[in-house]
Amino acid sequence: MAGVLFGIGVGPGDPEMLTLKAVKAIKEADVICLPKAEKDKCRAYQIALPAVPEIRYKKTISHDFEMTSDPERLEIMHKEFYEKYKQLLLDGYNLAFLTIGDPTIYSTFGYIMKLAKKDGIEVEIINGITSFTGAAASAGILLSESKENIHIISGQGNLEEELKLSGTKIIMKSGRNISAIKEKLIPLEEADKITVYAVVDCGMETEEIYNGAVMIPENSKYMMTIIIKEK
Known part of the structure; x- marks a missing residue:
């Protein structure tokens, strides 16, 4: 057998x-x-x-x-x-x-x-606890409330279109494309349309939490999760 x-x-x-x-x-x-x-x-x-x-x-x-x-x-x-x-x-x-x-x-x-x-x-x-639920807990935020949708994004597709989706957006393993991602997020954040959180090495001793897209370093690690909340 x-x-x-x-x-x-x-x-x-x-x-x-x-x-x-x-x-x-x-x-x-x-x-x-x-x-x-x-x-x-x-x-x-x-x-x-x-x-x-x-x-x-x-x-x-x-x-x-x-x-x-x-x-x-x-x-x-x-x-x-x-x-x-x-x-x-x-x-x-x-x-x-x-x-x-x-x-x-x-x-x-x-x-x-x-x-x-x-x-x-x-x-x-x-099953294991996901990086995005772990990241939300580390950042002290809720992923969704009431009728909010949650969208999990690979960060490899058409981000401009994906950011138009209604609800919370989660970009997984985003460190390698951080420059392109920040380029899309910062203008939306400056227009007060979204709030951005990023967590690197969630749950580890090396964990880092960033509030705001502009605060995310350009040399961020591969294992980073970005959470985008609508205002």
């Missing part, structure tokens, strides 16, 4: 934000899968380690993912990673794939899950 592939969200950064279900699944997994070649540099692993110390003694399979938007290159990388542990699953071992935040939102796990399901392997998703 084949094993189960668990996609486990470890939350945005604070080990205390792991769910009880995530901790239990990590403890019971036979193998830990990481989207980073070196454990010491894998954020998901470092988040889980204080909450589940025994993880350090488990067999680990890891693979570096280069940051690219090339669909062909992405497909190759995902298949390479999946092939590393496919046989273990078929042999009956349970694998835990750790991912920052939640596995259902912009996660590498999504690609791996599709490959596993094609092979008839059982997949279970264990």
Whole structure:
């Protein structure tokens, strides 16, 4: 009987934000899968380690993912990673794939899950606290009230049009495009149409919170979440 592939969200950064279900699944997994070649540099692993110390003694399979938007290159990388542990699953071992935040939102796990399901392997998703709910808590704000809509934006599309959507806008993993994003946000903020919050490294010791688009540094890190509230 084949094993189960668990996609486990470890939350945005604070080990205390792991769910009880995530901790239990990590403890019971036979193998830990990481989207980073070196454990010491894998954020998901470092988040889980204080909450589940025994993880350090488990067999680990890891693979570096280069940051690219090339669909062909992405497909190759995902298949390479999946092939590393496919046989273990078929042999009956349970694998835990750790991912920052939640596995259902912009996660590498999504690609791996599709490959596993094609092979008839059982997949279970264990949700984690998302970066944007964690960021809202850190900033001390509400994401929505009453009938307000919430829009999750990748930051890679037509931002000018996306900013016209009614309600709260959340731009994920926005550090790499911060100059272009700030260029769109600052005029709206100066016109008193929006309020902007940005959180870097949510839940970690290195967490930084910025109130106002103009305050966000140009050299911001990749793991930054921007929350845009309408006035």
